[in-house]
Each structure stands twice: as C-alpha cells, then as structure tokens.
Amino acid sequence: MTGRSRLTRIAGPSRRSVLRERRFLRLWAGTTASGLATWALPFVLGLAVLERSFSPAGLGVVLAARTVGFLAAVPVSGVVADRYSRRATVLWAGLTAAAASPVMALGLGRSAALMAVAAAVSGAGQGACRPAFQALTTEVVDAARRRQANAAITLAVRVTTLAGPAVAALLAVLVDARGLLIGIGALWLVAALAPPAGVPAPRPETDRPGFWGEFAEGVREARRHPWFLAGLGALTAVIATGYSATGVALPLVSRDRYGSEAVLAGAATAYIVGAVLGAVLIARLRPRAEGWTALAGLACYGVAPLALLLPLHPAVVIAAYVLTGIGIELFNVPWFTAIQREVAPGKLARVSSLDFLLSYGLAPLGLALIAPAMGAFGPGPVLGACAVVCFAAPAAAALAPGSRHFSVR
Structure with missing residues (x-):
C-alpha cells in the first residue's frame, strides 16, 4: 500500500x-x-x-x-x-x-x-x-485522533493570539x-x-490534466459532499457579515456609545478567551448530531452584531463575544475533522483550498463593503442584517443532505 x-x-x-x-x-x-x-x-x-x-x-x-x-x-x-x-x-x-x-x-x-x-x-x-x-x-x-489534533492546533493559535500582543x-x-x-x-x-x-x-502520472483540470477535479470532489458546499456557504456568509461587523462597527460603537476603547479591547479579548474555551470543550464533546451542533455554534456569531445593535451594558457585550468565540470553535474543529475524514485523500488539499479561498479569502470584501453600507443605510439596519444572515445561513445549511453528521454515509 x-x-x-x-x-x-x-x-x-x-x-x-x-x-x-x-x-x-x-x-x-x-x-x-x-x-x-x-x-x-x-x-x-x-x-x-x-x-x-x-x-x-x-x-x-x-x-x-x-x-x-x-x-x-x-x-x-x-x-x-x-x-x-x-x-x-x-x-x-x-x-x-x-x-x-x-x-x-x-x-x-x-x-x-x-x-x-x-x-x-x-x-x-x-x-x-x-x-x-x-x-x-x-x-x-x-482518523481516531484528528479531532483532538485539530482542537490542539486551534487552541495553540488562539492562546498565542491572546498572549501575542x-x-x-x-x-x-x-x-x-x-x-x-x-x-x-x-x-x-x-x-x-x-x-x-x-x-x-504519489508517482507522477503522465496523463494528468493541466492545472485547471486538476483544480476542477477538486471542485467536483467538493460537489460530491452537499454538506460541505452548504457549510462553506454558511461560513462565507457569516465571516463576510459577522466578522466584518466586528472589524468595522465594534470600534465605532465602543467609541461613540461607551465613550472609550475599553469595550473594544474587552470584546476582542473575550472573543479569544471564548475560542480557547470552545476548543477545550469540543476536544471532549461528542455530540450525536455533530454537524448540526457545529452549525449552531457558527450561528452564535449572530450574537455579536446583535449586541452592537442594542443599547446593552458593556458586560453584556463582552459576554456576547465570549459566546461568539465558543461558537466559532464548536464549528471549526468538527468542520476541519469532517473534511479530513470525508474527502478523498488524493483531493483533500484542493478541497481545503476551496474552503480557505471562499471563506477567509473573501473576508476583506466584506470589510470593504460594510463601512460604505453603514454610511448609506446607518449602523442599525446594517448590523441587523448582519445578525439575520449569521443566524439564517447556518440554519439553511442544516437542511442540506448530510449536514446532521457532516457526512453522507
């Protein structure tokens, strides 16, 4: 072999x-x-x-x-x-x-x-x-230990991000x-x-297709997994809206509503602390409906723009970002583990490249658009729309075949 x-x-x-x-x-x-x-x-x-x-x-x-x-x-x-x-x-x-x-x-x-x-x-x-x-x-x-491995990797990244500054x-x-x-x-x-x-x-094959042909093979492999396409669409939508709301609106709300940068610093720290807690939790948690649990965690990102929309006490805003951080790791670890488990081994890197390209790669587009949108429509409607997208996109993804367990088997 x-x-x-x-x-x-x-x-x-x-x-x-x-x-x-x-x-x-x-x-x-x-x-x-x-x-x-x-x-x-x-x-x-x-x-x-x-x-x-x-x-x-x-x-x-x-x-x-x-x-x-x-x-x-x-x-x-x-x-x-x-x-x-x-x-x-x-x-x-x-x-x-x-x-x-x-x-x-x-x-x-x-x-x-x-x-x-x-x-x-x-x-x-x-x-x-x-x-x-x-x-x-x-x-x-x-395969039996990849969940633990992915949790350990994401935990290390979160801890270094927390201590790095x-x-x-x-x-x-x-x-x-x-x-x-x-x-x-x-x-x-x-x-x-x-x-x-x-x-x-693997030994190079003489009849391999060109670059675009091999990339297209990765796209076809991704299409074999409806839960992956639905989950990737939800992840892209959440990052483009909830993540962008945090990057653009949080500093403004911290300054204009609360009068200092303390809420900004506290919320950013709370998010990372929540992510650390989420990584520790998911390393031990074995939910029966793993995919639905992960998508529910992703939907927690909607709490962030919602907390910025409402006139809440600063402690509530910070608690909302703790929940958001926990939720994103409840999604990330099962998501990466499922991709590693379900995708054909010889096409795994290509499918993973689609994941990073569409989700985190397009995040700057959301950051670039949300500020003009807030200027045109006001912070309230934009933050409300971001919250709705963050809640609705994972819910829609949960309807895709295989989404309950991130597997079509």
Whole structure:
C-alpha cells in the first residue's frame, strides 16, 4: 500500500493521546508558528506606524498586497499539494514567507513598493501552507485522533493570539519594527522546518490534466459532499457579515456609545478567551448530531452584531463575544475533522483550498463593503442584517443532505 492510501501511518496506537506523539508535536509546532506569524504581521506593521517609520496609507497597501498573494497562492497550493508532497509544499511555502520577511524589514521606511512586493510573496507563502497543512495532518495523525489534533492546533493559535500582543509590546521595548519583522521570518522558518514527513508522494502520472483540470477535479470532489458546499456557504456568509461587523462597527460603537476603547479591547479579548474555551470543550464533546451542533455554534456569531445593535451594558457585550468565540470553535474543529475524514485523500488539499479561498479569502470584501453600507443605510439596519444572515445561513445549511453528521454515509 503506497501513496495517499497510506493515511493510517502514525507512530503509536490510536488509543494513545496525540499530545504525546513526537510527530504530531512537530506538526503542532509548525502550524502554531505559521498562525502566529500570520497574526503578527499586521500587529508589527501597526507598531511601525506608531513609530512613524511607516504611514497608515502604506499599511493599507501592504496588507492588501498580502491578501492578493494569499488569494493567488491558495488554489495553486491545493493542486501542488495533491500532485506532489504535502510536506514539501509546506517547506517551500514556509521558506518563501521566511525570505520575504527580511525584505519587508529592508523596505520599511525606505520603499513602500518593495514592502508591498515582499508582502505579496509572504501572503503567497501563507496561502500555500494552509491547505497543505490540512492535508498533512491526515498523514501524521490517524482518523481516531484528528479531532483532538485539530482542537490542539486551534487552541495553540488562539492562546498565542491572546498572549501575542503583550509579548510583542514587550519585545518592542527592546527591538524596533525591523527586528520584529525579522522575528516573523524566524517563525516562518519554524513553520517550514518543524513538521515531520508525511506519506510518500504519489508517482507522477503522465496523463494528468493541466492545472485547471486538476483544480476542477477538486471542485467536483467538493460537489460530491452537499454538506460541505452548504457549510462553506454558511461560513462565507457569516465571516463576510459577522466578522466584518466586528472589524468595522465594534470600534465605532465602543467609541461613540461607551465613550472609550475599553469595550473594544474587552470584546476582542473575550472573543479569544471564548475560542480557547470552545476548543477545550469540543476536544471532549461528542455530540450525536455533530454537524448540526457545529452549525449552531457558527450561528452564535449572530450574537455579536446583535449586541452592537442594542443599547446593552458593556458586560453584556463582552459576554456576547465570549459566546461568539465558543461558537466559532464548536464549528471549526468538527468542520476541519469532517473534511479530513470525508474527502478523498488524493483531493483533500484542493478541497481545503476551496474552503480557505471562499471563506477567509473573501473576508476583506466584506470589510470593504460594510463601512460604505453603514454610511448609506446607518449602523442599525446594517448590523441587523448582519445578525439575520449569521443566524439564517447556518440554519439553511442544516437542511442540506448530510449536514446532521457532516457526512453522507
């Protein structure tokens, strides 16, 4: 048995905790480093703006360039990771992002164009590693423990996101923004080098279709799973509305209704704390209707715009964001685990690339549209519409075949 069919290969019996497996810990270190590096770049560039070594306009251009690189690389990576080695894809994606970080440091304060190009390359590395990491997880962790593995990975990302600002602020006392950008490059090196080898790559086929043909095979595989298409549509709608409402409306509501940034800081922290709690909970929870439970968790995102719409006490707003954070992890962990379980192994990276491309990849579009919509119609109607979408989209997805268990079997 060779190639993608050897997905049960892992050291140790399945009853043993995945947290005691050296191979998984290496994978965990790599995915955690990539998540921390992805989060850190906007924060570090924000510090550069505060240092006056970078302009706010330049910040917007650089982050937009990173998004373009991400969107361009995700579908390519899905095809490459299914055609060749998932481990090699992670390696080259991480090395690409690592090489771009010192170039951004070199351009800081000197050339916004150089920084934008480097940011696009960094975004490409970030986008390329996401579907490859998803597929590599199935080669490192057996099916019985992937739920625990996915929970451990998302928990690590949430904890680092929670502690990251404080650590970065302390480091900023000792190191300027250029030094921190080089540190981001070091994180990408960890992401590239830490993960273990997966199964051997399949032998190249002489009659393979071209890139678009292989990508189309991934789309056809996704269409075989109605629950996946419905869930992805719900996730995309929730991120485009609820996530955008948080990104745009929360700072305004915190300033205008509550008179300070305290609610903004408290709600952002509460969301991450809730996500940590959700990851811990779902690692142990085994609901009978796993898919419906996950979609109910996703629908909890509607509580966020609803809390911003109503004149509530700040503590209630913060509690709403705790619930939102719990809900998103009640969705994420079963969602990733189901994709890894249900999708054909040789097409997993391509299907995962569709997931990231349509959900998180299109999030900037929602961020770009919600501010003009609030200006045209007012915050109330827009926040109300966002809440309705967040509640209705997962409910509609629950009607799709296979959605109850995220499986058509």
